[in-house]
Amino acid sequence: MRNLLTYFGILLLFTTAQAQEYFPKNDGVKSRYDAHTLYQNAVIHxxxxxxxxxxxxxxxxxIVKIAKQIAVEDNYISINLDGKHLYPSFIDLTSEFGIKKPTKEQAKKGNGYDATRTGHYWNDHIRPETNASLFFEYEEEEAKKLLQIGFGVVNTHYPDGIMRGTSSLVSLVKNQGAIQSIIKKKASTVLSFxxxxxSNQMYPTSTMGAMALIRQTYLDANWYKNNISDYKDLALEALIKQENLPQIFITDNGLDELRAIKIGEEFGKKYLVKGNGFEFENLSTLRKMGNTIIAPLDFPKPYTxxxxHVAEKISLKKLKRWDQAPANLMLLHKNEIPFTITAQGLEDLASFKTNLLLAIEYGLPQEVALASLTSKPAQLLRQDHRLGSLHTDKLANFFITNTPYFEENSAILAHVIQGELHNLNSLEALTPIGKYNVSAIDFPLTLVYEYEKKQPSQLLWNGEEIDFKHKQLGKDQTLVFEIPESNEMGMYRLLIEAPREKKRLNIWLNTPNGKQRKLTAVRDENFKKKQAKNEQEDLEKPNFAPVSFPNMAYGFKTLPETKKFLIKNATLWTNEELGIIENYDVLIKDGLIHKIGRDLSSRNAIIIEATGKHLTSGIIDEHSHxxxxxxxxxxHNSTAEVQMEDVIDPTDINIYRNLAGGVTTIQLLHGSANPxxxxxxxxxxRWGHQPDELIFEQAPKFIKFALGENVKQSNWGNGYRFPQTRMGVEQVYIDYFNQALAYEQEIKNNPNYRKDIELETLLEIIRSKRFISCHSYVQSEINMLMKVAEQFGFTVNTFTHILxxxxxxxxxxxxxAGASTFSDxxxxxxxxxxxIPYNAAILHNQGVVTAINSDDAEMSRRLNQEAAKTIKYGGLSEEEAWKTVTLNPAKLLHIDNYVGSIKEGKHADLVLWSDHPLSIYAKAxxxxxxxxLYFDLEKDKLLRTQNNTLKNKLIQKxxxxxxxxxxxxxxxxxxKILMHCDTLEERI
Structure with a gap:
């Protein structure tokens, strides 16, 4: 048997011998150390x-053997760990370790619209052929930082593009070089938005464009796989080969997490989703979908x-997130949402352990934390046969701690990676645990070490606690103290040598008179160690602000429920044959207008007294952003493939503000960047709900077209993209509709046709299965588009703006065609x-269904007043004026069977106004x-008070x-950007 010192000499010998080997090794990852190494007397976790x-x-x-006791043989290197703790190395599913990030200077020059890579996919941002192993270079300093916090294996990828290719699973093996560090060259595929x-290629410029591109790429890959193509596409071939690999989707916000999951569901892919640490805001959806979340630990710092004035600027949302973030992992676990933990995103890797312990303090069980860092990621990467736990035949990847890892003062002393020892913090050092009594009769001093700290927690003289000051001197430590009622007045000093065994401490005593004396302190075997403060039993978990829906100001504690309401004695603006009727009741039941009449009654209904008040159908905004x-x-000049449903933001405060202005339905339109x-x-x-839950289920399909200055880039843009003139805009429509017709013929003639989302959408328009809302201003262009539509046999549904x-x-x-216009x-x-402000009245008087829209987050809160302007400018009656923001937009959107008027059987989308709804004094x-009930004026007052109270509490915290x-x-x-038709999002 050899001791530890001999072991380090043998390591040096093997290192020298390896340098003389120059024959190539092609048998995979292996350790250079062929001697048996026995780690004895360890607590194995x-x-x-x-x-x-x-x-x-x-x-x-x-690992060739693991047992309660293994007999030592002559050829073994033996290391006695004397009760230290062994844990399997942590595994990080998302890393960029060893990969040099690309720079813009490396980009190929192009005109911004065309791809530059011959033989690959038409879009440069799709790069599935990228292989991270070809870019990998071992980074020793970065590896050391990861080893010191417990990570021994990382799944590293090339961080560039939407489809980023394959990651490589890498062991942080010291001094073995890049090739020998790689456990698996192609461990997973990685995507992002x-x-x-x-690449300088412009498309996509938005998240919805990225989503559409991913969809089309998957469709193209399926088509390419099942057909003989004249064109060889190296990117699609690579993507097809990766179909059975684990799929990791990198996101940086909660909405993008849901968007990634949505695409995966469409194509039968269960992405492992790298999240943003605020998953607690979307627990219901994440629980339902069942995707594994790769959760970061980069908790927000408290605010200065x-x-x-600074307190006025900070939002309640930011304060709540700071307060709630440490509870994220606990809430994921509690809601049975699978997750792993990543160190990716931390500015300082040293904060990993601190944040992990904080998550445990907030209720994350230690055993769950350990699994999420070891066995769970190994299983997800399908490498659990050799990683993730300490069992026979698995790689010898483990770290050694002085005390249980999840205790506050534990330290990783060493890390073994594929059998190679990284001695990080002096493996020989021991931490004393227990009560140590000085053996000298004339010096009744006792030192107490609790919680596995390096310094004593107590110093006792004759059993009574005395004060002391502590200082660490390398591995040794000093204590300075006074002894009560001592013959020698002044400070005593103890030098405690680094312990070489757990049962005794060697101490050098210096008295106030300058005398020096060597003492021994012996551990009291009857001493019972106290539980460390971060052990979870019987500890009160920290309080944090409750999560609301949405998790910000004016969010609901619980989402509104369907109830029975009876609104009594209101003036009803029916928008039906009854017209405006006074002192009528409306019964709301099961989400519908159940009954209209006088003197209605209903058992268990919530009574709302509305005498002197006005009840209308909810306002509908035909053009909103x-x-x-x-x-x-x-x-591109045509982006019919993108979907506004993909970029719904249910946390936009303007939803709540619009409800406060009586708006219940909107058409969320694409902008006017292209024809x-x-x-x-x-x-x-539906304030507080998830993105997909806001969609009007019965509504038909619409698309945005645009004419005029924006699409020909008169006021913005780089002048490269066709069209640059109004004539060119017309030609875009003709060309694309002809392409759609040719595509329809291809579908009929070829059962193995290539599905094209863009052309399928355009074909829906020609076949009147999708309706157009067209951004328009000038007479000549309005005329032009109607003629183009008639040429292809369909009708333009709505011209919006149309001044x-x-x-x-x-x-x-x-x-x-209908019209949706501005008031003035x-x-x-x-x-x-x-x-002219008479536009709406003139259109209406000609028999055109006419609505007033907002196209603006501020104006949309006052659409009742915008409708009133048609009375002043054009003399519309009050009823017809009111219809311009209720029934008429419902007709334009083909949802008037459901909303837009007060009629039995229609949806109970209703607004109770304090005054005449067209009055500037009216409040919803x-x-x-x-x-x-999504907005209540009285509840709003209460929410303002509650928001202010919570904000002040969190500021104090x-x-x-x-x-x-x-x-x-x-x-x-x-x-908060208030979006308009010309707002651009550049997705980098």
Whole structure:
């Protein structure tokens, strides 16, 4: 048997011998150390198993035996761990270790629209052929940082592009070189919504464009796989080969997590989703979908709030997230959402352990934490036969701690990777545990070490506690103290040598008189160790702010429920034959308008007294850009493949504000960056719900077209993209509709046709299965599009904006088009110079179904007042004016069978107004959607008080954190972009 010192000499010998070997090795990963190494007397921890004290034998980088006791043989290197703890190395599913990030200077030059890679997919941002192993270079300093926090294996990838190719599973093996570090060259495929920095290709410019591109790529790969193509595509071939690998999707916000999961569901892929640490905001959806979340531990820092003006700037959402983030893993576990833990995203890897212990303090069970760092990622990467636990025939990847890892003061002393020992913090050092009594009769001093700390927690003289000061001197430590009623007045000093065994301590005593004396302190075997403060039993978990829906100001504690309401004695604006009727009752039941009449009664209904008040159907905004995180995909002149449903943002405060203005339904339109824009999303403003839950289920399909200055890039853009003239815009429509017809013929003739999302959408328009809302201003272009539509046999459903509509109202009536216009906007750009406020009335009087829209998050809260302007400008009756924001937009959107009027059987989307709804003094007191009360003016007052109270409480909490020495961050005021037709999102 050889001792530890001999072991280090043997390591040096093997290192020298290896340098003389120059023949290539092609038999996979192996250790250079061929001697048997026996780790004795360790506490061995495995995920989902009870720890036990035993031995572990390593040979050629693998565990060859594990048992309570293994007999030592002559050829063994033996290391006595004397009760130290062994844990399997952690595994990180998302890493960029050893990969040099690309730079913009490496990008191929192009015109911004065309791909530059011959023989690959048409879009440069699709790069599945990328192989991370070809870019991998071992980084010793970074590896050491990871080893020191417990990670021994990382799944590293090339961080560039939407489809990023294959990752490589890498062991952090010291001094063995890049090739020998790689456990598996192609361990998983990696995706994101971010474009490749190596390409100047413009498309996609938005998240919805990235989603559409991923969809089309999957469709193309299926087509390519099942057909003989004249074109060889190396990217698609690589993607096809990766179909059975684990799929990892990198996201950086909660909405993108849901979007990634959505695409995966469409194509039967269960992505492992790298999250943002705030998954607790979407627990219901994540639980339902069942995807594994790769959860980061980069908790927000407390905020520096030193001035009242700074406190005004910080949002309640940010404060809540800071307060709630440590509970994220506990809430995932509690809701049975599978997850692993990643160190990716941490500014300082040293904070990993601190944040992990904080998550445990908030209720994450230690055994769950261990599994999520070891066996779970190994299983997901299908490498659990050799990674993730300490069992026979698995790789010898484990670390050694002085005390149980999840205790606050534990330290990783060494890390073994494929049998190679990385001695990080002096494996020989021991930490004393227990009560140590000085053996000298004339010096009754006792030192107590609790919680596995390096310094004593107590110093006792004759059994009474005395004060002391501690200082660490390398491995040794000193204590300075006074002895009560001592003959020698002054400070005593103890030098405690680094312990060489657990049963005794060697001590050098210096008295106040300068005498020196050597003492021995012996451990009291009857001493019972106290539980460390971070052990979970019987500990009160920290409180944190409750999660609301959405998790911000004005969020619900619980989502509104369908109830029975009876609204009594209101003035009803029915928009039906009954017209405006006074002192009527409306019964809401099962989300519908159940009954209209006088003196109604209903058992168990909630009575709302509405005498002197007005009840209307909810306002419908035909042209809106609220509740979206993007509105334009500007990369091509036709983007019919993109969907506004993909970029719904249910946390937009303008949803709540619109409800406060009586709005219940909107058409979320694509912007006007291109002649053929993206597919619309018709939404009900169900505040607090998930993105897909806002969709108006019965609404038909719509798409945004655009004419005029924006699409020909008169006021913005780089001047490269066709079209640049109004003539070119017309040609775009003709060309694309002809392509759609040719595509239809291809479908009929070829059962193995290539499915094209864009052309299928355009074909829906020609076949009147999808309707157009067209951004328009100028008379000539309105005329042009109607003629193009008639050429291809369909009708333009709605011209929106249409400020010169009064010039062609008769032709619009003949064509069958509707109008959605502004009440009195003009002169904000050249093509609206001829706009007049009488436009809506003239269109209406010509028999064109006419609505007033907002196209603006501020105006949409006052659409009742915008409708009133048609009375002043054009003399519409009150009823017809009101219909411009209720029934008429419902007709334009083909949802008037469900909403837009007060009629028995229709959806209970209703607004109770304090006054005449067309009055500037009217306030929406209650707003119902599907019979659920989503806005209540009295509740709003209460919420304002509650929000202010909670905000002040959290500000005080963050102030306390900063006072206690926590590192803080500056307050950056939230910048909410109010989107319009020309707002661009550049997805980098």
């Amino acid at each position: 495995n995920p989902n198993e009870k720890p036990f004290k035993g031995d572990l034998l390593v040979f050629k980088g693998k 971010d474009k490749s920095i190596l 709030i030193s001035h009242p 609220i509740a979206a995180s993007a509105v334009n995909e500007a990369g 053929i824009g993206g597919q619309s999303a018709i939404l009900k403003l 010169e509509g009064y010039k062609v109202a008769d032709k619009m009536k003949e064509h069958g 906007w003009w002169a904000y750009k050249y093509e609206v110079n001829d706009a 007191e209650k707003t119902f959607v599907d019979g659920k 963050t102030l306390d954190a900063s006072q206690s020495g926590s590192e803080t961050q500056d307050v950056v005021e939230d910048e």
